[in-house]
Amino acid sequence: MHISEHRRKQLKLIEWIRLGSFIGFLGFFILILVGIDNLLLSFVLALVINYLLGPIVNSLERAGVHRLFSTVLVFSLGGIFVGFGITAIVPFLSSQFSNLQEQFPTYIGGVSRLITQLELKIQDLTGVSYQTDFGLEAESVLLGWTKSLFTDLPGIVSQLGTTLLLSPFFAFFLIKDGRLFAKNFLSIVPNHIFELTLNMYYQINDQMGQFVRARLLEALIVALAVWVGLYAINFPFAGLLSLFAGVTNLIPYVGPLFGAIPAIIIALINDSSTFTLVMLCVVYGTAQLIDIFFIIPLVVAKLVNLHPITVVVAMIVGAQLLGILGMIISIPVASVLKVTITSVYQHLVEFRA
Template identity: 25%
Template sequence: MDKDNDKNATAGRPRHPDIGWIARATSMVLLILGLAATLWYLRQLVFLTFAGILIAVVISHLAVKLRRHVPMPRLLSLGVVVGLIILAVTTLIMATGPQVVGQFDTLAQRLPDALKSLEDYLNSSRIGTYMLNRIEEPEQSGNWNALGLITGTFSTVMNVVANIFVVIAVALFLATNPDIYRKGAMLLVPDHMQPRTNRFLDTVSPGLFHWLIGQLVAMAVVAVLMALGLWWLGMPVYIALGVIAGLTNFIPYFGPFIGGIPAMVIAFSIEPTKAFWVALLIFLVQALEGNFITPNIQKQATSLPPALIIVTIVGFGLLFGLLGMMFATPILLVIVVAVHIFYIEGMLNKTAPPPQ
């Protein structure tokens, strides 16, 4: 009877969770938080590394396409591709460099006066004064001095040079010997997940290649259209303004409007009505780029829902600034492919077609 009572008492007691499971779960959470904190602290290096990966993907795919037409060793094809890229960039700089540099110099001289003109116009109304008062003055962030300006400029130039070096180094090393990095990464993946991981890498690489090539072509088209439109409107430094619009078009949807700000400011300093026509030109080019140019260029790239792209760009911009906005779309592409392969197919066992 006493034994039965002991069993009933034991059965009636609440079962406590396994201490070992709690320890493992806590360790996993701490590990994830530590990894997230590390990535946040090194976010600039992460974006620069991702930029190097994008360039390496482009170089590798172009080399593969070259070897399909002209049989040659892999390293030689990579060297030919890199050499052709350097030759194309050098030729473009030599052909248009002096004129473009001259226009950028003129733009740098005219922009402060144009901003002052815009500020005076805004100060003439209550709404404009309120808007200006909401903008922090540069002097509020600290005292300016010539030595600080010089050292700050030198530091900025050195940072740009260092960032470019990191991107090029990562791109060349990855493109030259990608197998060593892929095999090293696969060692960290459990055996049962390696087939899906290989499929993920094989899927995301051509997606990034087609997206980046298509984006570069769209940037060039936007730069030409903006330059021609500004020239037709009688705007000064139209080549420099077109180049800015093309470069900022790397950021989908928001880029043309960001790049159009200098053109709007210069146009407003000339005549307010000219600013209206420049704004209309920006909207027309954006509509043409978003509805005709990019959809036709990006046919082979992994398709992404426009609303998801916009939300991701805004979120990355709030979290990481301009670098986040620049790389939000290709990172989103990687995430979408990963979710499809590892979660939809791997965990939910659903056979949906891959994003395309």
């Protein structure tokens, strides 16, 4: 079939117009997601729920249950499970939290005392003396922080409430009609990049699903290991500390260290024995060893292999843009970018013989 040069140029122009419109639409969608309060967080959480419950809905559908019924069933059971979980865990965590709130001034005083002691030791060693009392300054700063934390808490909770209401709602439709959304999204992709985009979309989706499931399972196991250890040595705030360790474990490299810091500070302030300090190191160390030698090789090994430098840079960028949430989602976002860049490169260089 002969195609004239004029027709070829016309088709090329159409391809570019379609590509421009597609990129414009995509940019607009991202802008809305980032621009509207709570929407990005709700969407990210909805994706996480989708990746967690989607496979269960699929297996029910495989057994012959209609997708709508499977989704309703899984969400109802999930709701009951979360409801019971909340009723069981929240009073326990809130009592620990109010206990912590009461004892916070003591802990802040303890931190300030620790800094002053350290300061004196440094002065003794170096012989340099200065006027600023770092311990006192730290105390006033920490008091300011905690005051604002406890006063801002209702606001944070209400914001979280909006997110916690929106995300299951989004997740329900993502699971039930996710296929339709994907199809509608793919229908606006220009013809010349359609197969590439389709392949990339499913590759990214598959990898993200594996990533989210693996990391959450990892966080859960680490939190459980820390909780069992802290409970065994009868350490205070075991529930809150293990929850914190599980969440911070989602941050690569520095996360486990962050997770252990509050427990060590509490032990130092309470003037705990060296044995308790050693036991704390054993608890957090064992949780990390379980993570490194069992969970990572068995569960997380399949994940996108990113270079440590890429991970650190992605985390710094994430932290700058979105704080703690940015640090947690920076790695999946970096993985999406890696898959996208590799696929586009393959399409441009290797796909074409």
